[in-house]
Amino acid sequence: MNTQETLLWINEQFANTNELTQKTLEYESKNISYMYIKSLIDKELLQKILLKPFFEMSNMDQYKLYVQALPQYQEISSKEQALLEIMNGNILLEIDNELLLIELKLSKNDAVSSASVEMTIHGSQLALSDNLMTNINLIRSYYRQPTLNIEYMSYGEVNQQKVALVYDSEKVNEQALKLIREKIQRVDKQLISAANQFNNYLNDKRFSLFPQMVMTERPDRVIYNIGGGKIIILEDGSSQSLAAPVVFFDFMITMEDDYHTIVISTFLRMLRYLGFFISLLLPSIYVGVTSFAPEVFRTELALTVAGSRMGVPFSSFVEVLFMLFFMELLLEASIRLPKAVSATATTVGGLILGTAVTEASLASNIMVIIVSAVAISTFVIPVNEMAFAIRIVRFLLILITTIFGLAGLTLGFLVFIMYLVSLDSFGEPYLRVYNYRKSKKRSEGQA
Amino acid sequence: MSRYFYYIILINMVANIIASVPYILLHFYNDGSISAMIIATITGTIIITVYAKFFIQFPGQTLPDLLKQTTAKWFYAPLIFIMAVVWFFAGMITLITFTFLLIRYLTPEMPIVLISLSIILSVILGCFIKTDRVLYTIEIVLLLTLPLIIYIFLKAYTDPNINWDFVKEAALYINQMPNFESFTASFYLFLGVANLFIFNRFFTIKQKFGWKQIITIFLITVSTLFTTYFVPIGFHGTENIDHLIYPWIQTSDSLRMKYSLIERVLFVFLLFYLCIAFLSMLIHWHVSVEYLKYLFTFEKIKYRGFNLGIFIPPTLFTLISTYFVQVINEYHLFRLSSFLNITLSVFFPFMIIVFFYIKRRMKYAKNTK
């Protein structure tokens, strides 16, 4: 490949911008020329490792050897690669009619941030950063196994984002890995900005309610998942990672479960499942009991419910939907608003939903209790995406209960379980009871 | 044996508590029910053993697979069709029984068609999922419901109002000739193993079936039959017990949870048993649909590229069962289930002959190879 031609070609590509900086240095008998994009380069580093030695070294051969010994040095295979690397923050160096690539990328986003989505009290407070290499650095330094395998690829026709698949080649679920590779090849998008998008891109179904991958920002969770044979998808510029394949129970664990004693973590886990069932079923039970089978609850309770519903102008299911709707609005509003305003939103919402609604007898007291119980127990579900799915299923169950009553609720719940069981996450059944002790040797096959 | 094997047997046993089995048994309490139950336990354990032993020789193969390999079409096609119908009816009887229960006790104002449709629809969705997923569903639902159902049984046993003198009085009818109808009713409890005809597909790895498994199953069945028969007697006496149409529902209504949110056990029992009934129907109809798939290739029937064929069996099931739900009354239902019990307890021992034939042919096929 002709060096001059390559340089000319690259120059042409950047013809319309003034971003590309090109310089030639001549000093004594030495001369080099280099080009780079100004905004991507760490200028101090450039000065320290390339320019200073150039003026200090005695001859060109020594300088060339020095450059090639640098850890940032990279060989060039094609002019396209050279172009891409320049855009990645490399500097293209010409010495003796030979082209060399030195990575001098300036990363403003490689600081490891602290966890903001998945908070724990006892666990590590670190979260992944926006920088892919920092993340891989984190993972590698926490997971010390030679079998840790990382596959790089870049996606997005326009922005050519770097994506990495991370897995332990010994423990990994081979079938799932094959499926992910296959599906990831088929991804054909113009712009990919965050790893989370793969959750949809790798999913063949158009409407799917439950997340097929678990999203996490915690390095410890990433390690935990790699150790469990899962495949992690990381993307440059995204502080969230995705793990696949997942099962339903993955969404119900927090990293803290392992940091507590067994009794405590069992208690917490039970609490979480209880919260899960409450947030899923409580509003529907209210509709079913008040409207279809008032004799189910014990007398005192039935009378309390009947009494508190006095004067409420709506049917029970309208009442439930009305209150839940406002709760959802409140939730959504408090996420989007800036911190300073969101406090006001919750106060106003709490006042309206809590007191004023019952005062105006638009909803019964018990309904307010139910809605708040549901809201609280929804927050207990540790992974946000699951909580979102549950919120939708909850509305479906209310609908079914409104039509078919309590028996309909039971059946609807069974269908919900059946749906979860029939789901697949990259070849793994989404919901089934695993026997972890015997997970290696299965006593039966798969039909 | 894999735990899934026990599930398919267990469901059939537990589900029958709300169906006609206790009614039939209690109806003949002074006419040979007890000896019939004893004989049924023995023959039932034998038939489970024979069936299980037969199917573990052909891991991963269903009965229709085996029949296709060894017998002629004129033989297996009608046989499989008959089995499909039988399984469909078994599921439908559970459906009708539960529809009646719901309309009687939970939502008397709802139209019967709506109740039955709510059950049918949810079960029908299960006909589309794969066999292994059916088993996973069963496991999870059992895990959620069985603890509470066992708690209700224990509560019934420890209730101060259960009068053991009634139980003893009834037990002393032991020295009678067994009653055939009681025998068939209690024998029906053991026929869950017949679902292996299709579910054997799931057990692709060779299983063990020895004395340990036989004894476990024997113990489970004895305790189930004992509970089914004697607990209602302990609560309601023997005299005129046949006047109670749903002995177990009335027994659960005689229990009281003094401090619980729901004071009447009846409703808890009813809703949790709905899950068990759902599983029972799911198994039966899943097996039935699978049989039909062996006979007809539904995928071929298409309308403008839209696959209509796979909707045919569910639609048929829905239409037939909604029809029956409307025309049948309680008396018919008991006659029908009685009739089904009798047919099955003749039919399934007969299947053992077919098994022997298949086994010989398979051996022969292997040798010639």
Added chain:
Amino acid sequence: MQKIQSKLLIIFSILFFLSGCEEFKDIDKDVFVSMIGIDHSDDNEKPFKVTLKLFVPTSSFRQKPEANYTYLVETAETISEAIRILETHIDKELDFGHLKLIVLGEELVKENKNKEVLDFLLRRPDIQLISWVTVGRPNAEEIVTMVPKGETAAYPSLYNYFDGNGTESPYIVTMFLFDYRRRMMENGLDPIIPIVEISENESTFTVNKSIVLKNRKTPYELDPLNTFIFNSLSMNVKIADIEVKQGNEHFVAKIDTIKAKNKVKKQGNNKFSLDVNVELIGYIVESQNALNSRDLPKYSKLLEKEAKENLESFFHELQSEGLDPIGFGLKYKAQTFHHKRMSIEEWNETYKNAEVNIKVTASLKSTGSIQ
């Protein structure tokens, strides 16, 4: 596959949404029946007089804690007809699902209408089998319509007599509907129902007597003492006060453990004896004389003697009347093969003539806090 499923689901749910919604009825459109009283009326055409006590829901129990009820009374040829008429008297749907107490008028019990009443109560699926059956004196209507002072809303005080949460007096027989049913059906176990009366000052109820239905028809009243003995022998009552008046000693023993065992023993050909073993453990709570802890065995003996005398008179009364609420007939059946059992009449004769062996073991552990 998944796609088809969801489409199927959507189509069907739309279909049912269109057809299904009219079954919807809110809880505040129901009115709960808390008690039913069934009386015998003098009108020959319309023998049943039904009284219903309905809960009136209040929006806040805290602001309005006193009880509030509506009553409906109607006479008709059958109970169902009466209820059908009553349904037209109120704007809401009558819900029997919370009916917990059934009061039968004394006249009605005497008139031998029990079979019809029982049939009605059992045939309705919404009436709980764990509701309590009682006899109202002088009639059911008065008992049902009476609201004692201090009754709180949502829980009628009459419930407290029977539910085992409130008073646990040994004089109250708790008879669940299913128990009543099996006793009405079975030959060897006679039905027994508590009598509810209005106390003299007309502000509370008194429940300390009971009625045994002889041959499941003729009522026979047990006085409080006999009711108490019946309860402790067969109803799992554990706590009781027994007054002992023997010779010079006059004290009251508080019994905290009663263990009773009843047996039927075969004594030769067609001769049976009824064995009753009672074990009493307790302490002395009241005495006329000063007591001495050293004499506790003596006091126990006195208690045994007292208890035995009471039991003997109780059994004498039962046998001479041919009443069997404890179920010795059933116990006989429970130990005899069905083809060897004697006929009902034979057994009734045998029962009347059976020898009664009563053995009481009492042990008083303390004389209370003082000697």
